[in-house]
Amino acid sequence: MTSLVRGSQLARLLGHWHALPGRRRNPDYAALAGAVRGLLSDGRLPLGIRLPAERELAEALKVSRTTVTAAYRELRESGHLTSRRGAGSWTTLPGGHRVASTGLWTPLNDLGMIDLGCAALAAPAELIPAARAAADELPRYLGDAGYHPTGLVELREAVARGFTDRGLPTSPDQIMVTSGTQQALDLVLRLTVQAGNGVLMESPTYPNALAALSARRARITTHGLDPAAGWDGELLLGALRQTTPRLAYVIPEFHNPTGHLMPADLRERMVATAHSTGTDLVVDESFVDLPLDGVEMPPPVAMFDRHSRVITIGGMSKPYWGGLRIGWVRASAPTVQRLAALRVGVDMSSPVLDQLVAAQLLDRADTIVPARQAQLATQRDALLTALSEHLPEWRVHPPQGGVTLWAELDGPISSALARAAEEVGVRLAPGPRFGLDGTLERFLRLPYTLPAEDLVDAVKRIATVRYDLDRTPAPGWRKPVVIA
Numbered sequence: 001m002t003s004l005v006r007g008s009q010l011a012r013l014l015g016h017w018h019a020l021p022g023r024r025r026n027p028d029y030a031a032l033a034g035a036v037r038g039l040l041s042d043g044r045l046p047l048g049i050r051l052p053a054e055r056e057l058a059e060a061l062k063v064s065r066t067t068v069t070a071a072y073r074e075l076r077e078s079g080h081l082t083s084r085r086g087a088g089s090w091t092t093l094p095g096g097h098r099v100a101s102t103g104l105w106t107p108l109n110d111l112g113m114i115d116l117g118c119a120a121l122a123a124p125a126e127l128i129p130a131a132r133a134a135a136d137e138l139p140r141y142l143g144d145a146g147y148h149p150t151g152l153v154e155l156r157e158a159v160a161r162g163f164t165d166r167g168l169p170t171s172p173d174q175i176m177v178t179s180g181t182q183q184a185l186d187l188v189l190r191l192t193v194q195a196g197n198g199v200l201m202e203s204p205t206y207p208n209a210l211a212a213l214s215a216r217r218a219r220i221t222t223h224g225l226d227p228a229a230g231w232d233g234e235l236l237l238g239a240l241r242q243t244t245p246r247l248a249y250v251i252p253e254f255h256n257p258t259g260h261l262m263p264a265d266l267r268e269r270m271v272a273t274a275h276s277t278g279t280d281l282v283v284d285e286s287f288v289d290l291p292l293d294g295v296e297m298p299p300p301v302a303m304f305d306r307h308s309r310v311i312t313i314g315g316m317s318k319p320y321w322g323g324l325r326i327g328w329v330r331a332s333a334p335t336v337q338r339l340a341a342l343r344v345g346v347d348m349s350s351p352v353l354d355q356l357v358a359a360q361l362l363d364r365a366d367t368i369v370p371a372r373q374a375q376l377a378t379q380r381d382a383l384l385t386a387l388s389e390h391l392p393e394w395r396v397h398p399p400q401g402g403v404t405l406w407a408e409l410d411g412p413i414s415s416a417l418a419r420a421a422e423e424v425g426v427r428l429a430p431g432p433r434f435g436l437d438g439t440l441e442r443f444l445r446l447p448y449t450l451p452a453e454d455l456v457d458a459v460k461r462i463a464t465v466r467y468d469l470d471r472t473p474a475p476g477w478r479k480p481v482v483i484a
Contacts, residue, residue: 005045007052007060012437013039014061016412028063029070036071037080038419040091043207044433050090051081114458117429119256119403119447121372123321126364127357134356141356147348149340151177151328152355158362159328163312168300173333176340179350181286181315181327182208187339187346188311188329189216189247192280197246200239202231204406204434204443206256206284209249221245222436227408227443228397230260237273244277252301254287257434257445258406259399261291264298271304281305285314287402289369292377295400308332316358318403319372326350326358376403382452386459391466404447412441413469420465426458 005013017035018028039045051057054072058065072089075081079094141152150156156172163170178184185208193199195217201209203222213220223239225231240248250270252262262270274281283301291297302310308331315327329339343349361368380399387396393410409417414430421428431443448455 003046003048004050005052007056009437010045010052010057011060013044013432015415015432015441017061017415027070029067030074032061032063032067032071033074033078034419035415036075037078038415038430040080041419041422045091047091047093050088053088113425113427114450114454114461115427116446116450116458117427119445119449120317120322121375121403121449123323124361124368124371126361126368127321127324130360130364131357133360134353137356138353141352146352148352148355149176149343149349150336151175151350152352152359155326155355155359155362156328158359159330162362162365163300163302163330166297166300168303170330171333174330174336176329176331176336176343177350177355178315178327178329178343179347180325181284181313181317182212183325183347184313184315184327184329185209185249185282185284186212187343188282188313189213189218190346191335191339191342192247192282192311193218194246198243200243200245200248200279202250202255203436204257204431204440204445205249206251207429207433209284210436213249218247220436225255225258225260227258227395227406230255230258231262231266233266233269236266237269240270240273240277240279245279247280247282248274249282249284250301251284251286253285253297254290254399254402256284256287256402257404257429259397259402259404261295261400262298262301267298267301268304271301271310274309275307279309281310283310283312285312286318288314289319289365290373290376290403291401292373292380293400302330308335311335316361319369320358320361324354324358324361326354376448379448379450379452379455380405383446383448383455383459386456387446390459390463403449404445407444407446409442409444413466414441414444416469417444417462417466420469421462424461424465426461428462 014035018031036045052060054065054068058068061068072081072083076083080091081089082092083089153172155177156175159175159177160170160172178187189212193213193216197218199213199218199220201213201220201222203224210220221239221243223236252267254261271281281301285300300312302312312330313327316324329336331339383405384396384398387394387407395408396405399405415432418428418430429445431440431445434440434445
């Protein structure tokens with residue numbers, strides 16, 4: 001069944017769709033159509049969702065109905081909208097486009113695009129020898145069906161050893177291997193969250209976590225992170241006490257997208273408060289292996305857990321390679337067994353060969369991870385230098401680790417800037433993707449996972465279109481537009 005977005009909801013998502021002086025060179029209907037296309041291309045409006053009726057959207061936006069009618073017509077002509085009399089209008093994928101790895105819509109011929117919408121590194125050189133070694137190990141597993149719902153024992157042992165080395169004693173029975181960190185989160189949500197349950201999240205936060213919780217029909221509340229300081233401990237703990245959510249999702253290590261690292265004392269207080277409110281904590285450790293500049297890492301959140309309230313998820317995507325779909329859950333042994341039983345009805349198990357490759361890569365962690373950290377530090381510094389030179393009005397807090405920085409712009413222009421940057425070959429993830437209902441228009445996530453020269457080139461292109469947004473054309477007669 002096609003879901004529906006209401007006029008008031010779409011108006012919030014659209015935000016400042018025609019407020020920029022530089023946008024005035026186009027009629028309002030074209031600006032509105034462009035803003036809707038922007039929401040579609042960055043994933044905030046999904047495929048197959050029914051848009052509000054023209055009159056309803058016009059009232060929500062406080063514009064004439066003819067403006068909305070013309071905008072819908074332009075969207076139909078570009079292939080972004082399909083309409084049928086009596087059934088309404090719903091979003092569609094235009095011809096010549098595909099759904100990219102980030103979930104964004106992208107043209108098929110975008111090979112020259114500098115993609116800053118994806119925050120992941122290319123594969124390390126060690127992947128090939130690891131894959132060859134894994135293939136040599138594969139014959140040991142060919143005599144059975146190949147289904148291992150909790151994962152291969154040697155990979156679970158390697159992951160458990162990683163937690164133990166960080167000061168958190170862990171047995172293989174507390175580990176379940178999944179097909180990526182996203183599946184780990186999905187399985188945990190299937191087990192713990194029912195429709196209508198309250199869930200507390202950071203704002204901003206990981207967009208796919210928002211999508212997963214929306215799919216579970218959770219009642220989402222948020223607490224905000226300061227762009228420079230990170231978590232406000234009293235605000236976070238107060239939100240837990242006031243909302244008593246069923247579950248809270250946090251990214252304490254090099255938070256996505258802000259890059260902040262949660263201090264040890266707040267981790268301990270957060271676990272204690274979650275226990276008092278009956279809240280399960282899902283801790284996303286996707287970036288835990290990527291501290292930069294020798295930063296000292298605090299203890300894992302689960303170290304403070306005495307009541308099996310903390311479920312930790314992580315995976316290989318950020319420190320190793322996203323194409324290796326291996327993630328994991330660390331929880332109590334009974335919880336792992338319940339997750340495994342649930343997982344059998346989803347995909348049975350992760351691929352055996354991929355798990356063997358992951359085990360080989362973890363054996364090479366002492367070589368791979370330091371090289372990744374050095375690479376990211378160099379690329380981060382190049383990005384920071386380019387931003388200070390070409391976009392000095394932006395405020396950026398240098399992250400201590402991870403793969404992204406969170407830029408505060410000089411105006412609520414994030415979505416408009418993303419649309420303009422696409423025209424000069426740069427794909428961006430605007431701030432509202434990381435929040436609810438069109439907020440965070442003053443922010444932009446910028447990953448530093450591409451080579452330094454690409455990052456510098458991208459910033460130069462962004463600066464060009466940023467200043468173009470503020471240009472107001474000279475007064476003159478606009479060619480009349482006939483709206484039938």
